[in-house]
Amino acid sequence: MRCLNEGASHVLRFIGERALHAVVVVILAAIGAFFLMEAVPGDAAASAVGSGATEEQYLAAREELGLDDPLAVRFAEWAGSTLSLDLGNSLIQPNQPVTEMIGNALPVTIQLAFLSIILSLAIAVPVAVWSAYRRGGVFDQVASIVAFAFISVPSFVAGLLLIYLLVFNHSFAQQLILGLAAVVGLAVALSPLGRRGDPGAPGVMWGRALIAGLAVGGVLALIATFLPEFPRQGYVPPDEGLGENLRSIALPALTLALMEVAIFTRVLRTDMISTLQQDFVLSARAKGMPTGHVLVKEALRPSTVSIITLAGISLGRLIGGTVVVERLFNLPGMGTMIVDAVQNDNLPVVLGGVIVIAAFYVLVNMTVDVAYALIDPRIHRG
Amino acid sequence: MADIDTTHPRGASPATVAADAPARRKLRLPKLSGLGTWVALGWTVLIVLGALIVDVLPLGEARDPALALMTPSLLPPDLASDHPLGTDRQGLDILGGLLYGARVSITVGIGGVVIGGLIGGALGLIAGYKGGWADRGVSIISDVLLAFPSLILLIAIITVLEPTLLNVTLALGVMVVPSYARLVRANAMSFAGREFVTAARSLGAGEIRIMLREVAPNIVAPVLSYSFMLVAVLIVAEASLSYLGLSIPRPEPTWGNMISAGQPDFERYPYLVGIPAFVLFLTVLSFNQLGEAAGRKWSPGAAKI
Numbered sequence: 001m002r003c004l005n006e007g008a009s010h011v012l013r014f015i016g017e018r019a020l021h022a023v024v025v026v027i028l029a030a031i032g033a034f035f036l037m038e039a040v041p042g043d044a045a046a047s048a049v050g051s052g053a054t055e056e057q058y059l060a061a062r063e064e065l066g067l068d069d070p071l072a073v074r075f076a077e078w079a080g081s082t083l084s085l086d087l088g089n090s091l092i093q094p095n096q097p098v099t100e101m102i103g104n105a106l107p108v109t110i111q112l113a114f115l116s117i118i119l120s121l122a123i124a125v126p127v128a129v130w131s132a133y134r135r136g137g138v139f140d141q142v143a144s145i146v147a148f149a150f151i152s153v154p155s156f157v158a159g160l161l162l163i164y165l166l167v168f169n170h171s172f173a174q175q176l177i178l179g180l181a182a183v184v185g186l187a188v189a190l191s192p193l194g195r196r197g198d199p200g201a202p203g204v205m206w207g208r209a210l211i212a213g214l215a216v217g218g219v220l221a222l223i224a225t226f227l228p229e230f231p232r233q234g235y236v237p238p239d240e241g242l243g244e245n246l247r248s249i250a251l252p253a254l255t256l257a258l259m260e261v262a263i264f265t266r267v268l269r270t271d272m273i274s275t276l277q278q279d280f281v282l283s284a285r286a287k288g289m290p291t292g293h294v295l296v297k298e299a300l301r302p303s304t305v306s307i308i309t310l311a312g313i314s315l316g317r318l319i320g321g322t323v324v325v326e327r328l329f330n331l332p333g334m335g336t337m338i339v340d341a342v343q344n345d346n347l348p349v350v351l352g353g354v355i356v357i358a359a360f361y362v363l364v365n366m367t368v369d370v371a372y373a374l375i376d377p378r379i380h381r382g
Numbered sequence: 383m384a385d386i387d388t389t390h391p392r393g394a395s396p397a398t399v400a401a402d403a404p405a406r407r408k409l410r411l412p413k414l415s416g417l418g419t420w421v422a423l424g425w426t427v428l429i430v431l432g433a434l435i436v437d438v439l440p441l442g443e444a445r446d447p448a449l450a451l452m453t454p455s456l457l458p459p460d461l462a463s464d465h466p467l468g469t470d471r472q473g474l475d476i477l478g479g480l481l482y483g484a485r486v487s488i489t490v491g492i493g494g495v496v497i498g499g500l501i502g503g504a505l506g507l508i509a510g511y512k513g514g515w516a517d518r519g520v521s522i523i524s525d526v527l528l529a530f531p532s533l534i535l536l537i538a539i540i541t542v543l544e545p546t547l548l549n550v551t552l553a554l555g556v557m558v559v560p561s562y563a564r565l566v567r568a569n570a571m572s573f574a575g576r577e578f579v580t581a582a583r584s585l586g587a588g589e590i591r592i593m594l595r596e597v598a599p600n601i602v603a604p605v606l607s608y609s610f611m612l613v614a615v616l617i618v619a620e621a622s623l624s625y626l627g628l629s630i631p632r633p634e635p636t637w638g639n640m641i642s643a644g645q646p647d648f649e650r651y652p653y654l655v656g657i658p659a660f661v662l663f664l665t666v667l668s669f670n671q672l673g674e675a676a677g678r679k680w681s682p683g684a685a686k687i
Contacts, residue, residue, distance in 0.1 A: 021525075028522070029529040039542045148674075152667035154618045156625050156641065157659040160648065168649050320531020324622045338534070339626050342541050354538050358529045 015370050022366040029358045034078055037351045038071065047345040048091040087352035092344055098352035101337060106356065108235060109326070109333035112249055113318035116256035117311050123257070124264035125307070129295050131265070132272030138191075143265065150262035155321065159255040159328045166251065167232050177224035185217020233330035252329045256322065260314050264307075271306045275299045305375050312368030316361045419675040422668035429484045429665055436481035442469065444478025447633050459653055467657055470640070471647060472633070476654075479635035480661055486636045487665065490551045490620045491613040497555025499609060502562025507601075509563065510570025511593050520567065524560035532557050536619060540628050550629050554616045565608055569601045603680035610673030614666045621662055637662045 045061040053061075066074055081088065087098035131140040150158075165173040189212070192205050228247060236248040275281060276299055284298045323335030330336070334353055341349035432439075442465050443450040453473035457465050467476040509520035527535065536557055543549035573579060574597065582596050623629040624638025632639050637658045644654030 025522070025525045025529050028526045032526060033538060036538055036542055041542070041544075148670070149667060152614065152670050153663055154621055154666070156622065157663060160641070160645070160655055160659060164648070164652060317531060320534040323533050323537070324625060327626055338537060339628070342537055342628060347541075350538065350541055354530065354534055357531060357534050361531055362529050 011374065014373055018366050018369055022362045026355075026359045026362050029362075030082065030355045031079075033351055033354050033358070034075065037347050038074075040345070040347060043067075044091060044345070044347050082355070087355075088348040090341075090349050091346045098348050101349060102334070102352060102356050105332060105334045105337045105353075106360075108331055109319060109322050109335065111238075112252055112256065112322050112326070112331065112333060113315055115246075115249060115253040116260060116318060117314055119253055119257040120260035120264055120314070121307070121311065124261045124268060125300070127261075128265045128268035129272055129300060131269045132276060132299075133291075133295055135273055140269075144269075147262040147265045150258050153258065154324075155255055155259065156324045156328050158258050159252070159325055162251055162255055163232060163328075166227070166230055170227070170229060174224045174227050177220055177227065181217045181220030181224060184220065185213045187213075188216050189213025233328075235329075235331045249331070252322075252325045252331060255325050255328075256318060260318075263314070264310055267306060267310055268303060271303045272299060275302050278302075305372060308371055308375070309368055312364055312371070316364040319357055319360055319364070418671050422671035422675075425664055425668045426672065429661075429668075430488055432481040433485035433488050436478065436485065439478075439481070441478035441481070442475030443473075444475045444482055444635055445633060447472040447474060450474050456647070456651055456654075458651075459657070468653060470644060470654055474633065474635070476640075476657055479640050480637070480658060482635045483637040483640060483658065484661075484665075486547060486630060486634075487617045487620060487662075489547060490554055491617040491669070493551040494554030494558060494616045495609050495612050497552065498558030498612070499562050499605065501555070502559040503566045503601075503605065505559070506563040506566025506568075507570050507593055507598060510567035511574045511589075511597055513571075513574075517567070520563055524563050527556070527560045533619065533622060536623060537626075537628060540623065545629050545631060547630060550620060550623070554619060557619065558612055558616065561608075561612065562605070565605060566601055569604060570597055573597045573600050604677075607673055607676035607680050610669050610676055614669035614673065617662070617666055617669070 044065055045058055045067055048065065049057050049061045062068055066077065069077075078088075085099065087102070089095045089097050090101060127143050131143050134140055153161075165176070189210050191213075192202075192209050228250075230251045231248055234248060236244040238245040281294060281298050284294050289298070319334070322331075322333055323339060325331075326333040326335040327339060334357060338350055338353040338357075340346070341353065442453060450469075450473035453465070453469055453475075455469055455471050455473040457463070457469040459466065459468040459476075465475050465477070467480070469475055470479070505520045505523070509517040530538065536553055539553040539556060540550070543553060570593075579592060579596050582592050587596070620629055620636070621638035621641075624636040625642045627639070627642065629638060630636050632643060640658040641655050641662075644651070644658070648655050
């Protein structure tokens with residue numbers, strides 16, 4: 001009992017320390033961002049009133065924005081209002097409050113980020129498990145090369161390629177996937193050719209390969225046949241129909257997922273290879289457990305920690321990384337908001353957006369650390 | 383992870399055998415690692431060389447639309463013509479644009495890594511070797527810089543600076559400072575307590591001398607192999623910034639702004655986007671491949687971040 005209490009207080013102290021650290025970092029980051037924006041050479045009053053304004057309007061705007069006050073006064077005012085969650089107003093008509101703009105933009109970005117993580121996990125986990133199980137085999141080698149290439153594709157390049165194929169040349173994309181279905185299906189069905197000395201009857205082996213080949217080819221062929229038409233750009237909010245919403249966000253999510261898939265696959269594969277060499281996996285195999293059971297129930301479970309960590313890190317990365325993709329697909333998320341604001345010298349929006357993203361990013365990373373410690377108690381004891 | 387595999391006595395236990403059994407003839411693809419590295423090296427040399435000598439090459443006008451008024455616009459690629467890769471909507475030569483763009487990409491990539499490496503390396507060396515307050519100070523600076531996702535940090539810095547080649551390079555350098563500081567710190571810590579450092583100290587060597595002559599040389603290899611990958615990261619970051627219209631503006635060509643400028647005509651003239659995108663991809667792939675190869679060769683057991 002004493003031991004348990006000690007453990008619990010350890011965990012609490014660890015969480016407390018991490019939370020304090022996160023708060024300090026966010027405050028320092030916000031202060032840093034404030035002074036960075038102070039150094040912007042442009043004049044906030046000039047961009048607020050526009051180029052056709054009179055001298056008086058300009059001076060009034062300077063007065064209203066408090067630009068004539070000393071830096072210390074402005075900093076104190078800004079810090080006070082930021083602490084009361086007021087991030088000021090946009091300088092561009094209709095002068096919306098920045099918090100309201102962020103309230104509209106953040107859900108789009110978060111939906112995009114979550115969707116691409118789910119998509120990448122759905123692709124990466126099976127690929128990584130199979131690569132690790134058949135380490136050094138053809139599938140593993142092809143997957144490694146593809147993953148390495150994907151890591152080198154900038155997101156806007158991947159997005160443009162997807163637009164070119166799936167939006168502009170829809171029927172060509174369908175034929176391409178059908179061709180892929182035939183090739184991959186055939187390769188899987190003929191895979192016993194590459195084996196020698198496999199135990200068991202050849203009839204069973206060929207039968208299994210044939211079924212697997214048909215299944216893989218069939219799934220790809222189904223995807224090709226029912227490949228929906230995706231819009232080139234724009235965003236449909238979920239309350240106008242979930243189907244339309246998902247269709248408008250599918251290509252951006254897939255674009256972002258490509259690189260995440262590559263990263264997930266590489267890390268998980270390494271993880272799985274070391275798990276597959278553990279004694280308990282060996283004993284499960286020795287007991288004659290089916291391969292599927294060994295891989296999913298025994299070997300994948302210890303990798304849960306890695307998956308959570310990876311997903312958390314990538315959620316943080318995507319909150320900032322969606323900028324380019326949002327721009328490419330014209331989605332009204334945080335990235336579009338910030339880039340537009342930078343181009344219009346709309347500093348309160350840049351400042352507010354950057355701080356919210358930083359806070360979110362730090363919060364996600366802290367949550368990952370804490371979750372990690374709760375799952376694996378060795379971390380905070382070590 | 384690597385040392386578990388190599389030094390653990392269980393390396394030859396049935397567990398490993400089980401993972402590979404039954405004896406299976408593996409259909410090996412050709413050994414790409416060696417060949418791939420050579421191709422990557424060749425492509426990098428080609429790009430750097432092109433960026434260096436583009437001024438004296440007999441290419442069509444690629445930077446000033448006013449000088450390209452007589453050139454037909456949107457010429458398709460034709461390797462035998464004066465414009466081997468075609469022209470864009472303003473009649474600017476695409477091959478020329480690629481090479482001037484290469485100059486920008488290579489400059490910001492290598493320049494940013496050098497700046498970030500020097501600043502971050504110095505900070506990390508002091509933090510890792512000295513520990514205590516220096517370590518805490520450097521850690522908090524890194525943490526604050528890392529509180530911003532990298533592209534957001536870059537956008538925030540570029541809001542303040544005019545988007546010139548020098549400023550973009552500086553911003554990219556700042557972006558990688560924390561990565562270097564962490565890498566060097568971790569490595570410096572592992573060397574700070576080693577015998578040769580104690581020996582140097584007992585011989586009366588000063589702190590700075592120990593840091594520069596005893597600790598630093600041991601860290602160079604992992605830092606260098608990491609740097610290749612960071613060059614790739616920075617080239618992508620600059621291209622993304624260019625694509626967003628926040629880096630060096632048109633008509634001065636960069637790979638990112640060529641892609642962005644070609645986007646309206648993308649459906650009918652895919653080469654306008656495809657050619658710079660492909661060159662960008664190959665260059666990033668090459669630097670990643672070089673980094674991977676260098677990492678395998680130079681720092682198999684180095685401390686990771």
